[in-house]
Amino acid sequence: MKHKRVSHFDTVFDAVSTTLLVLCLLIVLYPMYFVLIASVSDATSISTGKVILLPKNVDFVGYSRIFQDGRIWSGYLNSIWYTVASTVIGVVSTAMAGYSFSRKDLAFRRPLMLIYIFTMYFSGGLIPTYLVVKQLGMIGSPWIVILMGSVSVYNIIIARSFFQETIPVELYEAASIDGCGNLRFFLRIVLPLSGAILAVLALYYAVAQWNGYFNALIYLNKQQYFPLQLILREILISSSTVMSDVVDVDAVQEMQRIAATIKYGVIVVATIPMLILYPFIQKYFVKGVMIGSVKG
Amino acid sequence: MSKSLNRVARSIRRNWVLYLFLVPTLAYLILFHYWPMYGVQIAFKNFKPARGIEGSEWVGFKHFDKFFRSYMFSDLLKNTVILSLYQIAISFPFPILLALLLNYCVSQRLKKTTQMVTYAPHFISTVVLVGMLMVFLADSGVMNQILIKFGLQPRNFLSDASMFRHIYVWSHVWQRTGYASVIYIAALSGVSPELHEAAIVDGANKLQRMWHIDLPAIMPTAIILLIMNTGNMLSLGFEKVYLMQNDLNLSVSEIISTYVYKIGLLNAQFSYSTAIGLFNNAVNLVILLLVNKLSDKLTGTSLM
C-alpha cells in the first residue's frame, strides 16, 4: 500500500519534471532559433517585430554579403589557427601542471598552488601588461594572442582534481617500484586514462580563444591577423557608435545600413563552428568534469 | 630540522620531472601576471608615459583619495556589489536544479536533447549575446510581441533602469545554466546506486531521495564553485555590462570596471584608473576571503 503511494507520487513527480525540462528546453532554444530565422528575413520585418515564429520575406542578401567580405574570411582562418594552436599549447601545459599538483608528494605544493591561484584574483592591469609584452618584443605578433589564451589556472585546478580522483597513489607507487620514472608514468599510464579531461580542457581553451577578442584588440596591429570576433565586433558594435572623427554622415549611415543586413548572418556564421564542435566532445563532459573532485 | 630538509631535497631530486612539468605554466604566470604587477606602482605615481614608470613622480595615495571623495564612488561601489551578489545568488541554484531534474529524467531522449540544447548558449560570445538581448527586449521586440499575445502589458525593458540588473542576471542564467550543470551531473553520477536502492526499499519517494541523498552529495562541489565564482565575479562582467549600458540605466549599470575603462583608456588617466583598478582588486580579494571563510565555518569546505 505504502509502496503504491510512493509510486503515485513519483508519477506526478515525473510529469512535473518532464514539463519543467521541456519548458527549459524551449526557453533556451527559442532565442537561437530566432537568430537563425532573422538571418534570412529582411531587416525591416525584423525591426518592426513581424518575425516571430517563421522567417519573413526570405532572402540571402546578408549571407551573400558576408561571403563576399574578405575580412570575414581572413578572420575565420585566423580564428581557426589561433584556436587550434592555443588549444594544443593549453592542453599540454595544463595537463602537465595539473598532474604535478595532483601528486601529494610534490614538495612546496601548497605555496606553489598559492602562487598560481593568486593570479586569478589580482592582476597588474592593462597598461603594465602591455609594457611587458612590448619589452618581450611581441606586440603585433599573432603568437601573443595564442599564448595569452593558453594558460588558465582554473583549468589547472580542474585537471588537478581529475588526476587526484582517477589516478590512485598506489598506481604510481607500484609503477615506480617497477622502475618507471615520472615521465614515463605520465606518458604511458596517466595520459591514456585521461582522454575525458583532455577533451574537456581542449573544449574550454577552444571556446575561450574562439570567442575572445580583447587580446587581439590590444596586441595586434594588422588587420590581416585579426580573429573573427574582432571583425564581428567591428561590424556589430562599431557600426552603432558614430565616429566623431570625420563628419561624414552619409558614410556612417551607410555603414549602419550594411550592418543591419548582415548582423544576424554574422552571428550565425561566427557561432556555428563551436556549435558543431561541442556535441562531439559532449560525451566526455560528464566523465571529464568529475568534480566530486574539486575538493582537494 | 636538517633531516626534514634532507627529505625535501630528496623528494625534489626524485620528482624533478614534476617540477619540469610546472615550468611552462609558471613561466607564463611570471611573465604575464607577476611581472606586470610591478607596474601597479603607477597607481601611486603621476604616470607620464614620456617619462616611463620609473621616471614618473610619486604622489602617494592622491589618486585613491580623489576616488574615495569623488561623486561617483558610492554609486560605483554599490552598483558593483549589488550586481555581483544578485548574480551569485540567482545563478547558483539553477544548475543544481537542472542537474537534479536531468538525473531523474525518465526519457533518455529528452535528457540527451535537453543537455545538448542547454549547453549551446555557453558557446555564444558576449558580443553576440548582448546583440541578441537588444533585439529581443526592444519595445517592439519579440519579448513584447509575446507578452501582448498572452494578453500582458508590454514593458520598456531596455529603458527601465530597474530592469537592468534583472536582464543582466537572467540572461546569464539563460546562457550558463546548462553548461554549469555539467559539473553537478558528474557529481551525481558518482553517487552510489546502493544508496538509492536502500532508500527505495525504505519507501522514499524521488523528492525525498533528491533531498537526502543527491543534494548532500553535490554540496561540496557547489560550495567550491560558489567560492570560485565569487572571486571571479567582479572582473568577469566588464564586457557585458559595458555593452549593455545606455543613458537610462547608467545609474545602476556603471560599475567599477566599466568606469576604470572609461577613465583609463578613453580619458588617458592611467594612474587614476590603475588606482581604481587596484581598489577593485582589493574588493575582489576581500569578498573571496570572506566567502571562503564563511564556507569553511559552515561546511568545512574551502578553496585553500
Added chain:
Amino acid sequence: MRKLVSLLLVCLMVCTMLPALAVEVEVPLVTEPTTFRIMVSKENMSQNNWPDKQCVQYTEEQTGIHIEWEEIPSSAWNDKVALAFASGDLPDAFVGTVDVVSNMDQLTALDPLVDEYAPNVLEMFETLPNMRGALTLSDGHFYSLPTGDADVKNQINTIAWINQVWLDKLGLAMPTTVDEFYDVLVAFRDQDPNGNGEKDEIPLMVSASSNAAKINNLFCYFGTMENDYHVRVQDGKVIFTPSEQQYYDALQFIHKLFAEGLMNTEYYTEDFQQYQAKGAADPCRIGVCLEWYTDLIIGGAHVPDFTYMSPLTGPNGDMIWCSDIRPNSPVGNLSGFTITTACKQPELLVKWYDYINSNLDILNMWNYGPEGVIWRYTDDGRWELFNDNVPEGSSSSQIRRTLGTGPAAPLYAYSRFRGPQAEKYADRIAAKVEANTAYSPYLPEEYLSNGFGNADEEAERNLLLTDIDHYLDQFRANAVVQGITEEDWQKHLDVLSTMSVDEYIQYWQNYYDAHK
C-alpha cells in the same frame, strides 16, 4: 640625357594640370628611399588595404617616401592610440584623432617645420585665419595638422526638416514660434495627415540612435544649448547650461512632447535600424525630423515632401540655432595628422603632407580615388561627384574609401578644393547647402572655438566632465520620460553644486579667454 628629357616632359605635363593656385612641390622629396611607420585609422567600409591604394602608390613613386601603414580599425582606434602613448611604443606619425594636449610630450612641434617646408599649409593658414590659432597649444606651438572635409555642407550638422506636404494638406502655415510648432505637431498627430486612417504618425522624429537626431537641438528654441560640454558663452562669460532656467523650460517642453505622444516615444531605446525602419515606412509617418539631410531617415519616395524649417522664436524671444559643430571655427579634424618624437626626420613627413595637399588632382585621388570613377571635372572648370559608375550592391561611400582613402587621411579639403567655386554640388547636397545658408545667421555670435587648451586643465576638465555626463544623462532622460517638478529641479541644482561645476566652468572660461 633621355631620362632627363622625359622627366622634364612629365614635369611639364604635371604642371599644366595643376590649378593656378597650387604651390608647386618639387619631387622626389628624398634622394634615397626613406621609410616611415604611420598608424592610421581605417574605416571599416574600406575594402582593401592602404598599400594597395593607387593614391598611396602614386605618392610613393613621386615622393620617394615609403610608408609602412599600421591600419587600425576605427572601433579600436582610441584604445590603440592610448596604448601607444602610454607604452611609448610610438609610430612615426598618426593619421587619425589623437589627444594632442595630454600627449604633447611625445609629439613633435610642427610650427617651425611648417614655416620652413610647407608652402601649401601656409597658404591654407592664410585662407583660414582662425586655423593657426585653433591648432596652437598653450605653449605657443602646434603639434598637429588638420584633416578631413571642410565643406559648406558640413558647417551645420543638424537641420530641422518639416513635411511640407502635410502642412499643405492640413492647411497649416510654416511654424515660426515654439507655440505654433506645438500646434502643428498636435495637428500632425490628430488629423491623420498621411491619410491611411491609422494614428501611426510620429509628429516629431528624434532618436538617440542617430547623432544628428538628438533632442539636444531642441534646447536652443529656449535660448540655451545642450552640447557635449554643456556650456555656452554670453557676454564673454562661459555659462553652464544645465543649471539655467531656460534649460528647465526646454525640458518641460520636451517632456510635454514625450508625454503627449508628439515625439518618438522610443527615443532612448530604439536602435538605428528601428529608427530607420520608422522613417522608411510608406505612407510616410514622419512630420518633422532632425537630420543632416532627410534622405538619411525618410524613405526615397517621400524625400521631396520635406523642406527645412527655420529656427523658431522661443518664449523668450530668442532665435538661435546651435550646432554641435562650432560656428565659424575651423571644420574638420584638428588633430588628424600628428608626428611623434619617435620620428627621425619629421621635416620629410611635413613635406609629404604638404605634397598631398598641394593640388586638387592628388588631393582628390586620396579623398575620392582616381578621377573619372566617382568624381570628374565639369565644363566650367569645377569638379563634381557622380554616381554612374557605382555598381549594384555597392555605394559611393564604399568606393570612395576603397579606391581612395576617404577624408580620414593626411589631407585637408578646405575651400580651395571645395565650396561653390571649386565644387559643383549634386541635388541633395545642394538642398543641404541651401538649408545651411539659411540657418547660418542664427548661429550664436559668441562661441567656444575649436582648439586645444592647457594640458593639466584639460585633463581635470575631462575628469569632471565624465562625472557630470554620467549624472546629466540620467537626469535628462528622467526629465524627458517622467517629467520634473520645481522640487526636482531644485534637487538637481543641489546635486550640481556638489559636483564641482564651478571648477569645470572656470576651466572653460580660461580656455575661452585664451582663444578669443
